[in-house]
Amino acid sequence: MSRPEVSVVIPVYNEQDGLEALFSRLYPALDALGRTYEVIFINDGSRDASPAMLREQFQRRPDVTRVILFNGNFGQHKAIMAGFEHTRGDKVVTLDADLQNPPEEIGKLLAEMDKGHDYVGSIRSRRNDALWRHLASRTMNRFRERITRVRMTDQGCMLRAYSRGIIDAINSCQEVNTYLPALGYTFARNPVEVVVDHAEREAGESKYSLYSLIRLNFDLMTGFSVVPLQFVSFAGIVLSMVSAFFVVFLAVRRLVVGPEAEGLFTLFGIAFFLLGILLFSVGLLGEYVGRIYQEVRRRPRYLIDAVLERKE
Ligand code: UDP
Ligand code: MG
Numbered sequence: 215m216s217r218p219e220v221s222v223v224i225p226v227y228n229e230q231d232g233l234e235a236l237f238s239r240l241y242p243a244l245d246a247l248g249r250t251y252e253v254i255f256i257n258d259g260s261r262d263a264s265p266a267m268l269r270e271q272f273q274r275r276p277d278v279t280r281v282i283l284f285n286g287n288f289g290q291h292k293a294i295m296a297g298f299e300h301t302r303g304d305k306v307v308t309l310d311a312d313l314q315n316p317p318e319e320i321g322k323l324l325a326e327m328d329k330g331h332d333y334v335g336s337i338r339s340r341r342n343d344a345l346w347r348h349l350a351s352r353t354m355n356r357f358r359e360r361i362t363r364v365r366m367t368d369q370g371c372m373l374r375a376y377s378r379g380i381i382d383a384i385n386s387c388q389e390v391n392t393y394l395p396a397l398g399y400t401f402a403r404n405p406v407e408v409v410v411d412h413a414e415r416e417a418g419e420s421k422y423s424l425y426s427l428i429r430l431n432f433d434l435m436t437g438f439s440v441v442p443l444q445f446v447s448f449a450g451i452v453l454s455m456v457s458a459f460f461v462v463f464l465a466v467r468r469l470v471v472g473p474e475a476e477g478l479f480t481l482f483g484i485a486f487f488l489l490g491i492l493l494f495s496v497g498l499l500g501e502y503v504g505r506i507y508q509e510v511r512r513r514p515r516y517l518i519d520a521v522l523e524r525k526e
Contacts, residue, residue, distance in 0.1 A: 218250040218278075220324065221303030225256045225293035226311045230263040231417030236313055237271055243317040244278075247324065254280045254297045259287035272522045281522040288516040290421075291394050291433075296516055298381050306376045308394075313416035314342065315373035323375040326406050332377035333402035335395065337368045338412035343420075354431050361441035364396045366407065369434070373410055374398070390508045390515055393434040400438070436501050443502065446495045453488070
């Protein structure tokens with residue numbers, strides 16, 4: 215099979231209302247690039263008309279379209295992983311299906327790759343999402359900058375380009391839960407970032423609940439850093455030292471002032487505070503242990519129902 219120059223990977227989950235608009239902008243934008251390409255859609259267990267629409271699009275443009283149909287909803291990053299495993303292109307671009315990442319910007323990313331960069335990240339010029347997501351994402355960006363070695367201005371934007379070498383490296387990783395832009399970054403030799411446009415969702419609603427966003431951020435923090443664990447040890451050391459001083463102080467007071475029984479509620483306050491830290495630490499440890507558990511079970515990361523591609 216001939217290798218196209220560019221593979222575009224698009225995860226799709228219940229996007230029936232926006233897919234037609236995506237097709238009508240994506241293909242002309244790619245045709246205009248003057249490069250050979252393939253588009254790989256991954257249907258992540260949609261329960262709406264999306265799989266049927268992807269099948270139809272495959273019939274329309276079988277020369278450049280391939281469709282992977284999952285048998286359930288495994289999540290955006292696993293869908294992209296499956297897409298990566300099926301790519302044949304020399305350069306691989308990821309894109310959201312909801313047209314928040316304009317397909318017309320793909321050329322900008324590829325131009326950077328032509329200059330020799332093996333990883334092109336992106337910064338959304340003005341982000342069109344809910345305000346609370348802006349703020350949460352800015353905080354998480356800052357936190358991640360501090361605790362991991364991953365350097366990116368805007369971790370949330372999925373419009374990115376990767377060289378074949380990075381894709382092969384990602385494909386050789388077998389981890390269950392990961393954050394692909396960060397994983398790709400760790401393999402990059404010469405990364406760069408470009409500013410891209412960001413639109414409002416074409417149709418439908420965000421597929422991320424607050425819960426899944428929190429899960430995803432834990433994937434990023436625990437998957438690329440053990441600093442949270444070290445924080446816990448340091449907090450333990452500091453608290454033990456403070457407590458030791460406090461015990462000495464109380465012993466001296468006992469000798470000087472005599473027995474005291476005041477301050478019961480202060481004691482409660484301190485105890486609850488420490489209990490909170492303890493519970494948080496156990497939970498944090500659990501995040502790591504849970505991930506190790508998922509790894510050792512070695513269950514398949516996703517199940518593929520069918521792959522639609524033209525046989526040559
Ligand atoms: N998506 C997916 N599986 C999921 C959730 C999302 O394949 O479980 C896809 C979705 O169809 C879209 C992309 O991932 O193409 C980004 O999702 P969304 O736009 O909902 O995320 P947001 O832009 O709100 O961060
Ligand atoms: Mg979106």
